[in-house]
Amino acid sequence: LEISRLFDFWTDLFRPLPRNPNEGFIPDYTPYDQEEFDFIIVGAGSAGCVLANRLTEIGKWNVLLLEAGGNENFFSDVPIFASFLSTTSMNWGYSSEPLKRACKDLRNNVCFLPRGKVLGGSSVLNFLIYQRGHPEDFNDWARMGNKGWSYSDLLPYFKKSENIRIRQLMNSSYHGKGGYLDIEYAPYRSPLEIPFKKAGEELGFKWRDPNGEHVIGFSKPQATMRNGRRCSSSKAFLEPIRFRKNLKVSKYSTVERILIEPKTKTAYGVEFKKRNKRRQVRARREVILAAGTIGSAQLLMLSGVGPEEHLKEFKINPLVNLPVGYNLQDHVTFSGNAFIVNETNLCVNDMTAASPVSAAAYLAGRGPLTLPGGAAGLAFVRTKYAYDDPVETRPDIELVMGAGSLAGDLLGILRSLLGITDKWYLQVYGKLPFLTRQRSFAMNPVLIKPKSVGRLMLRSANHSDHPKIYPNYLEHPNDMRRMVEGVRLTQKVIGTKAFQRYGTRLHDVPFPGCEHLKFDSNEYWECAISQTSITLDHEVGTCKMGPSGDPTAVVSPRLVVNDVQGLRVADGSIMPRIPAAHTHAAIVMIAEKAADLIKEDWGMLTDSQNNTV
Numbered sequence: 001l002e003i004s005r006l007f008d009f010w011t012d013l014f015r016p017l018p019r020n021p022n023e024g025f026i027p028d029y030t031p032y033d034q035e036e037f038d039f040i041i042v043g044a045g046s047a048g049c050v051l052a053n054r055l056t057e058i059g060k061w062n063v064l065l066l067e068a069g070g071n072e073n074f075f076s077d078v079p080i081f082a083s084f085l086s087t088t089s090m091n092w093g094y095s096s097e098p099l100k101r102a103c104k105d106l107r108n109n110v111c112f113l114p115r116g117k118v119l120g121g122s123s124v125l126n127f128l129i130y131q132r133g134h135p136e137d138f139n140d141w142a143r144m145g146n147k148g149w150s151y152s153d154l155l156p157y158f159k160k161s162e163n164i165r166i167r168q169l170m171n172s173s174y175h176g177k178g179g180y181l182d183i184e185y186a187p188y189r190s191p192l193e194i195p196f197k198k199a200g201e202e203l204g205f206k207w208r209d210p211n212g213e214h215v216i217g218f219s220k221p222q223a224t225m226r227n228g229r230r231c232s233s234s235k236a237f238l239e240p241i242r243f244r245k246n247l248k249v250s251k252y253s254t255v256e257r258i259l260i261e262p263k264t265k266t267a268y269g270v271e272f273k274k275r276n277k278r279r280q281v282r283a284r285r286e287v288i289l290a291a292g293t294i295g296s297a298q299l300l301m302l303s304g305v306g307p308e309e310h311l312k313e314f315k316i317n318p319l320v321n322l323p324v325g326y327n328l329q330d331h332v333t334f335s336g337n338a339f340i341v342n343e344t345n346l347c348v349n350d351m352t353a354a355s356p357v358s359a360a361a362y363l364a365g366r367g368p369l370t371l372p373g374g375a376a377g378l379a380f381v382r383t384k385y386a387y388d389d390p391v392e393t394r395p396d397i398e399l400v401m402g403a404g405s406l407a408g409d410l411l412g413i414l415r416s417l418l419g420i421t422d423k424w425y426l427q428v429y430g431k432l433p434f435l436t437r438q439r440s441f442a443m444n445p446v447l448i449k450p451k452s453v454g455r456l457m458l459r460s461a462n463h464s465d466h467p468k469i470y471p472n473y474l475e476h477p478n479d480m481r482r483m484v485e486g487v488r489l490t491q492k493v494i495g496t497k498a499f500q501r502y503g504t505r506l507h508d509v510p511f512p513g514c515e516h517l518k519f520d521s522n523e524y525w526e527c528a529i530s531q532t533s534i535t536l537d538h539e540v541g542t543c544k545m546g547p548s549g550d551p552t553a554v555v556s557p558r559l560v561v562n563d564v565q566g567l568r569v570a571d572g573s574i575m576p577r578i579p580a581a582h583t584h585a586a587i588v589m590i591a592e593k594a595a596d597l598i599k600e601d602w603g604m605l606t607d608s609q610n611n612t613v
C-alpha cells in the first residue's frame, strides 16, 4: 500500500506543466473511530465527487468522503490510454458469471466488468465520451412516476456542471458555461473524421451535436477533457475544493457495512477498513451511497437491505425487504472487427501511439494520444428493429469509430481489456503483415437500447467477495438481431465513396469458433458477436428509483432508500432505465440533482444556491 502511495505521489508530480491552479493532490484524512460528520458519502466516483463538492458549499455542514482507491496519476490523464487502465489496480476487477450469449469461448463465457477504484471512480477508467442521452430517455423516467426527473427538469443540471470549451457550441442553449466539468473535442483531428462525416452524409445523416436538439446523426465525440487531458470527476469537482475546511477525504478506505439501527431503521454511520484497521464513523444527518451500480447494491445487501430470502441465504439479518440488485442494465459492443485501408497515416495504432513524437505532442496538449479512448467518430442510428419504440427520433444503435483497431494492438493492451488471448489474436490477425495491421481502424456497434436485463447477487456475507453478476447480455432475441444490424450498418458506412477512396475493406479471416459458418452470413455475425462482444461498462439500475407503491423500486424519486431513514443512493444504480448514451454525463447530472434534493430536504436550498438555471 505504502509503495503504491509513493508511486501515486511521484506520478502526480510528473503531471505535465503548466499546472492548472484548480488541480492538485488531494490530502488524505483518516477519521478516528466514532468521529461524527453531518454527511458521509461512500465512493468518490462520477457521482460522489459532485456530491462532496455541492454539499460542502454549505459552510456549516461537514462531510466525509470515503473512497476505497487512491489517486489518479500521469498515465490515467492520457485519453488514449483508457483501455490500459483497466489492467491496473485502479480497477476493482469484477467479472460476470458465465453467460449464454456473450464472451463465449474466448473467456469461458465470462465477461470482464471494469469499475474504477480510485478518486474519480470509473470516470478515471472511462473513454471520456460525454453523451447525455435522448430527451425521451429521461421523460420515460418521469412517465414511470418519478416526479422531477423529466428532461426539462434535468437539462439545467446537465448545464450546471458543464464548462463547454467547444467554440461552435458555446452559444447553444443545450450547453453550460462556467461549470466544473470541462467538455472539449480532442485537440487532435483524426484523418478518418472527414471520411466519416462524408460517409454519414452519403447515407443521409446530418453531422450534429448529439447533446443538442437531435440525437440521430454522425458526430465528433465530445469528451470530458481539459487541454487534451482527462477531466475526471475528481479533477473537475474535488481537486478545486480540496482545501475546504468542511471536507475530509479518506482514501484507501473500504466501507464494508452501513450501520442501521434495526428498530427505527435509521442509518447512523458506516464501518470501513483502512490500512487493515476497522473503524466506525457516524453521520448526524445522512449516509449517501455513491459506490456505483455494483458497490452500492452490494453494500445495501450486506447491511440488511435487499431481497429477504436472498439475504437469509447468507445469514444476514434482513432489515428491509427491497428488490436490490434487480434491473441491472448495460450496453454491449462488438469490437472484434478491423477495417484495413491502403494509406498510411490515416489510423492511430500502437506504432503511432508509442512514438516519441506523439509523447512530445501530448506534453504540449496535442496529438493522437488525446483521442478519447481512441474514439474518432460517433454515429447514432435507428434500426428497423426499433419498431416497438414509439419515440421515432431515438436511436437504438451507436457506431463508435476507433482510430485504431484490435488488429493494430501489437502491445496487447486492447487485447487484455477484451480478454482476447494471443492465440486468438494471432489466428485472426497474425497473417496480416505488420504494417498492414497498423493501417486498420475499428467501427464498433453498441446496443444502446438493450432489452436484456440482468441481476446482481451476493456471493457471500463478506464484502471482499465480489458479488455474482448476471448481466444476461444479448439474451433477448431482439438484442442480437439489432447487433447484427449494427454490423451491417458498419458495412454500409465502409461501403460509401468516402471510405472506398482509401480501399477500405473488412478483414475477413473468420473468428475462431465461427469458422463452420458462412463468412458474412447473419449466423456468422451472431457467432462472432457472441465471441467478442464486450461491455461498454455502463452498468446501471440495481437500486432502481420509483414512486411510492412501485414494488420494483429501491429508492424514491428523492433518492431516499425506501423504509430507511437517513440513507440515500445517488449514482448510476438509481437509473430506472438505461439512457441511449454513455452513462457518465447522466450520472454527474443525477449527483447534481441529488445535492439539491438533499439541500432542499434540510432547508438549505436558497435561491442563491439554486443556480441551476
Ligand SMILES: Cc1cc2nc3c(=O)[nH]c(=O)nc-3n(C[C@H](O)[C@H](O)[C@H](O)COP(=O)(O)OP(=O)(O)OC[C@H]3O[C@@H](n4cnc5c(N)ncnc54)[C@H](O)[C@@H]3O)c2cc1C
Residues within 6 Å of the ligand: 042, 043, 044, 045, 046, 047, 048, 066, 067, 068, 069, 086, 114, 115, 116, 117, 118, 119, 120, 121, 122, 123, 125, 126, 127, 128, 129, 130, 131, 253, 254, 255, 256, 290, 291, 292, 293, 295, 296, 299, 373, 536, 537, 538, 539, 571, 572, 573, 582, 583, 584, 585, 587
Ligand atoms: C472502461 C470504462 C469505459 C467507460 N467509458 C465511458 C465513456 O466513454 N463515457 C461515459 O459516459 N461513460 C463511460 N463509462 C461509464 C461511466 O464511467 C460510469 O457509468 C460512471 O463513471 C459510473 O459512475 P458512478 O458514480 O455510478 O460509479 P463510479 O464512478 O464507479 O464510482 C464508485 C466509486 O465508489 C468507490 N467504492 C465502491 N465501493 C466502495 C466501498 N465499499 N467503499 C469505499 N468506496 C467504494 C469506487 O472505488 C468508486 O470510486 C465507462 C466505464 C468504464 C469502466
